[in-house]
Amino acid sequence: MPFKKLHPxxxxxxxxxxxxxxxxxxxxxIPIIKSGSNAYCLAPTGSGKTTTLIMTTLQKLKCEAVGTAxxxxxxxxxxxxxxxxxxxxxxxxxxxxxxxxVGYEELHIDxxxxxxxxxxxxxxxxxxxxxxxxxxNGVSTSQLKLFSIDDAEFLVQKSAYAAVISITQSxxxxxxxxxxxxxxxxxxxxxxHFMEYSKKVKA
Numbered sequence: 526m527p528f529k530k531l532h533p534x535x536x537x538x539x540x541x542x543x544x545x546x547x548x549x550x551x552x553x554x555i556p557i558i559k560s561g562s563n564a565y566c567l568a569p570t571g572s573g574k575t576t577t578l579i580m581t582t583l584q585k586l587k588c589e590a591v592g593t594a595x596x597x598x599x600x601x602x603x604x605x606x607x608x609x610x611x612x613x614x615x616x617x618x619x620x621x622x623x624x625x626x627v628g629y630e631e632l633h634i635d636x637x638x639x640x641x642x643x644x645x646x647x648x649x650x651x652x653x654x655x656x657x658x659x660x661x662n663g664v665s666t667s668q669l670k671l672f673s674i675d676d677a678e679f680l681v682q683k684s685a686y687a688a689v690i691s692i693t694q695s696x697x698x699x700x701x702x703x704x705x706x707x708x709x710x711x712x713x714x715x716x717x718h719f720m721e722y723s724k725k726v727k728a
Contacts, residue, residue: 530559534588535580538617548573550728559584563701563720567708568728574704575610578673579617581702585671586646590622593644594665598672600652600689602679604629607649610675614647623647628654638663652680652688659695669699677705677712686711693719 528539528547539545547555550572557564558581568574582597601607611627618625626645628637634657641648641664648655648664658664672693680686693701701719703712708725716723 528555531580532584532588534621535583535617544576548728550574550726551577553728554726555581557724557726558700558702561700563723564703565708565712565720565723565725566702566704567706567725568704569706572728575613575675578675578702578704579614582614582647582671582673583617583621583623585700586623588618588621588623590624590644590646592668593642594668595626595641595645595648596668596670597647598655598669599647599649600655600672600674600692601649602676602685603651604631606676607651610649614649618647625649628658630654634658634661634663652685652692656688656691659692666696666699669696671700671702672696673702673704675704677703678709681709681711689715690718 528536550568554564554566554577566574566577578599586596599610601610607627607629611625614625623646624644625647626641628648628650630651630653637658638661680689705712
């Protein structure tokens with residue numbers, strides 16, 4: 526069964542990459558994410574979680590740049606993961622007008638602030654770096670539509686967990702999607718914070 530009801534650009538991109546059939550996880554998760562629900566997406570490595578994250582982000586932003594404030598945020602564990610995901614996004618966005626920016630603790634916060642100010646659609650960051658930006662009014666969430674966390678297992682670290690709670694308290698309204706291999710008590714606790722009425726997708 527091929528991918529259905531996706532933006533024409535994404536369909537074309539999948540064809541060029543010879544991705545023709547969704548994985549079982551993608552078949553379950555994509556309709557739920559596209560519906561706008563908060564979602565816990567739980568599946569083992571190799572199930573297509575990263576491709577799902579990228580594709581649903583592009584779908585949400587209609588594959589085009591708008592305004593200057595980020596409309597999608599993706600949190601990851603560290604600089605290495607941030608740079609890997611940035612590369613993965615660029616493979617899908619290079620023929621669009623979408624602007625993808627990557628930030629992490631090792632990059633001076635003032636540099637991040639000024640570069641983000643110039644205009645970003647998708648912001649990839651670590652919780653600590655993102656929280657610093659928030660505390661310095663270095664990023665606007667007024668246009669935010671989608672907030673994703675990739676490989677969310679790292680949130681068992683108390684500092685990362687606390688940073689996510691702090692960040693999400695500042696966001697008025699958007700869709701949250703967490704990707705993880707399995708549920709753990711730490712990420713389950715988000716249900717009483719920003720993951721209200723969330724759906725659980727398991728592969």
